[in-house]
Amino acid sequence: MKKILLIEDDEDLLELYAEVLKNEKYYVETASNGREGLEKFNKTKFDLVILDIRMPVMDGIETLGAILEQRKDVKIIINTAYGSYKDNFLTWGADAYLIKSSSLDDLLKKVKGLIG
Amino acid sequence: MDISFEKLWKISKELQLSLSLDESLCKILTALTAGDGFAFNRAIIFLKEDTRLIPKVWIGPKTIDEAYKVWKEISSQPHALEDLLSKCSRREYLKSLPTISIELNINDFNPDFLNNGPTKIDKSDLVPKTLRSVLEYLPFVLVPLKTESELLGLIIADNMFNKKAITDIDIKHLELYAALASNVIERANLFEEVKKKEKALEESYRKLQEAQKKVISLEKMAATGELSSTFAHELRNPVAIIGGYAENIYRNAEFPDSLKSKMEIILKTVNRMEFIIQNLSDYIRIPQPQKNFVTINEILNRSLENLQIEITKKNISIEKNIQDIGKIYADPLLIEQVFTNILRNSIDAIDRNGLIYINVYRKETKITVEFIDNGKGMTDEVMNTLFTPFHSGKREGLGLGLAVSKKIILLHNGKIDIKSKLGSGTTVSILFPVAEEVKDEKDLTH
Numbered sequence A: 001m002k003k004i005l006l007i008e009d010d011e012d013l014l015e016l017y018a019e020v021l022k023n024e025k026y027y028v029e030t031a032s033n034g035r036e037g038l039e040k041f042n043k044t045k046f047d048l049v050i051l052d053i054r055m056p057v058m059d060g061i062e063t064l065g066a067i068l069e070q071r072k073d074v075k076i077i078i079n080t081a082y083g084s085y086k087d088n089f090l091t092w093g094a095d096a097y098l099i100k101s102s103s104l105d106d107l108l109k110k111v112k113g114l115i116g
Numbered sequence B: 001m002d003i004s005f006e007k008l009w010k011i012s013k014e015l016q017l018s019l020s021l022d023e024s025l026c027k028i029l030t031a032l033t034a035g036d037g038f039a040f041n042r043a044i045i046f047l048k049e050d051t052r053l054i055p056k057v058w059i060g061p062k063t064i065d066e067a068y069k070v071w072k073e074i075s076s077q078p079h080a081l082e083d084l085l086s087k088c089s090r091r092e093y094l095k096s097l098p099t100i101s102i103e104l105n106i107n108d109f110n111p112d113f114l115n116n117g118p119t120k121i122d123k124s125d126l127v128p129k130t131l132r133s134v135l136e137y138l139p140f141v142l143v144p145l146k147t148e149s150e151l152l153g154l155i156i157a158d159n160m161f162n163k164k165a166i167t168d169i170d171i172k173h174l175e176l177y178a179a180l181a182s183n184v185i186e187r188a189n190l191f192e193e194v195k196k197k198e199k200a201l202e203e204s205y206r207k208l209q210e211a212q213k214k215v216i217s218l219e220k221m222a223a224t225g226e227l228s229s230t231f232a233h234e235l236r237n238p239v240a241i242i243g244g245y246a247e248n249i250y251r252n253a254e255f256p257d258s259l260k261s262k263m264e265i266i267l268k269t270v271n272r273m274e275f276i277i278q279n280l281s282d283y284i285r286i287p288q289p290q291k292n293f294v295t296i297n298e299i300l301n302r303s304l305e306n307l308q309i310e311i312t313k314k315n316i317s318i319e320k321n322i323q324d325i326g327k328i329y330a331d332p333l334l335i336e337q338v339f340t341n342i343l344r345n346s347i348d349a350i351d352r353n354g355l356i357y358i359n360v361y362r363k364e365t366k367i368t369v370e371f372i373d374n375g376k377g378m379t380d381e382v383m384n385t386l387f388t389p390f391h392s393g394k395r396e397g398l399g400l401g402l403a404v405s406k407k408i409i410l411l412h413n414g415k416i417d418i419k420s421k422l423g424s425g426t427t428v429s430i431l432f433p434v435a436e437e438v439k440d441e442k443d444l445t446h
Helices: A012-024 A034-043 A060-070 A104-115 B005-017 B020-032 B064-076 B080-085 B091-096 B110-115 B129-135 B166-251 B259-284 B296-306 B310-312 B331-349 B379-384 B401-411 B435-445
Strands: A001-008 A027-031 A049-050 A077-081 A096-100 B042-049 B051-057 B119-121 B142-144 B151-158 B292-294 B317-322 B326-328 B355-364 B368-375 B415-423 B424-432
Touching: A001 A012, A001 A034, A001 B401, A012 A104, A012 B166, A027 A049, A034 A049, A034 A060, A034 A104, A034 B020, A049 A060, A049 A104, A049 B435, A077 A104, A096 A104, A096 B355, B005 B166, B020 B051, B020 B080, B020 B091, B020 B151, B020 B166, B042 B435, B051 B151, B091 B435, B110 B142, B110 B401, B119 B355, B129 B142, B142 B166, B166 B259, B166 B292, B259 B292, B292 B296, B296 B310, B296 B317, B296 B355, B310 B331, B310 B401, B326 B424, B331 B355, B331 B368, B331 B401, B401 B415
Parallel strands: A001 A027, A001 A049, A049 A077, A077 A096, B317 B355
Antiparallel strands: B042 B051, B042 B151, B119 B142, B142 B151, B292 B326, B355 B368, B368 B424, B415 B424
16 A cells, blocks of 8 residues: 655645545545654655645745655655746655645546556 | 018018928018018028038029919919918928028138128129029029027028019118018027927926836736735635535535536536636746647647536537648647637627637748637727736636736747627637747757
8 A cells, every 4th residue: 555645734635635545545644744744754654745835834845855855765746825836946856746726636646647 | 672661560570470490481581582572583591500501491483484474373363471471381381392402601601791781792703603503693682690699591582583683772671681580580499499308308208107107007017916926825725625625525425416516516616716816826927838849729629628618508619620730839738728718708708609710720930829709899998908917807807817818928929919899709819930930949948
């Protein structure tokens, strides 16, 4: 079972994504900010991290850097309201970029594309 | 030719009336040549620029034949001096007046002639050669025009055709007349100068106003843009939550049909909200186009798919007429957005059972994509603000669709053109350069 870590500060979205991904038979853990996410990342060997950018305590850009410092082989999807980060070099380390929308299909397609 | 004091007074009053230089010069010479004025056969006026004397206006016949013709006309329908002078206020008349092409220099003349009053010249060696060849007649009277300190120009007048003598009394009257004419010219010069400065002032004021308007509108755009972008981002999360859960429920639960269609409305509305949010944030920053060689038809089909629900609902027929025009070099996602925007406008303009033609054709190095609808069309007023951000002709619109579309098309070196007729429909044409034309650009970027 492939393992996904969801880092997102909006609890409702977190719950929704977790449910949808679990339905697709993924193992899912959640965190509501970068620091909490990083702690969980260190305990489990995740295949994919889905990362929001604007979060309290530790934002997505900082978290992305910290994750890549530890493990380069993990897949990362950035899922944010800010389209403006898409072409930004700060997010170049991610494997995919999603602009937050109600389309769960888009998210699932990206996830399947990266980890199967 | 004994001009009465009363006549001179009348002429002086007439001359005071004109402010423009051309009109003044015309009047000065007309009074000199009119039968009930000074009655010279012909007269020409030169104005001084530095040391040059530039010929301005010539009044009077140029040949003896013309002279007889003119005199015949005048004697059959005598003109009062006032009538003749009033002609000078007509622009077309001023334009029709001849001049000559020789240019004189003040050094061509004996300084005494220019410093003193009017002089009768009857010896050819006193006259510059160029002038002699134009006048071909002696004697003439040379009338310097001057202020207290400066020479303004000179008038030359003669009686070549009726050979009437120039008397001492003529010279005396001309002395008075020269003072008057000089005064009028000086005043007209000052007036022209003031007018020129006023015009320059007006022009710079207009430019200033224009610049100000631009700054204000840019600031307004930036401020509204920033605000709307913030709103857009703030709205993305809640909309994603509503839509995401709705989709999740819709997929996993069993509904009676009556609820199913209501659920679909929620989903459709969320999609619409996301479209608005997308437009709001896109307005601020359209991403750098990721260009590729793409087929217009494929992009069109995707745009039509996006709008399928609305098209079916309104029972709109789409008629495509697509020539095989090869590919364009463009960002397919951005162009899809433009096509969708334009088609959505057409759909909104149609009540029911409408028709949208989509024509794609190539003409020389340009590819045209045409959207023609038979919707309600637009008023000129709406047309004028079509590309202005945050101006919408629709009740629910944001007024960003076309502003964004125009920006995107510009990023593709294209052009967007809209024609509309109230009551009969709208045609939107988008012009793209053909792919071969932009190959070089691709080579550079790869």
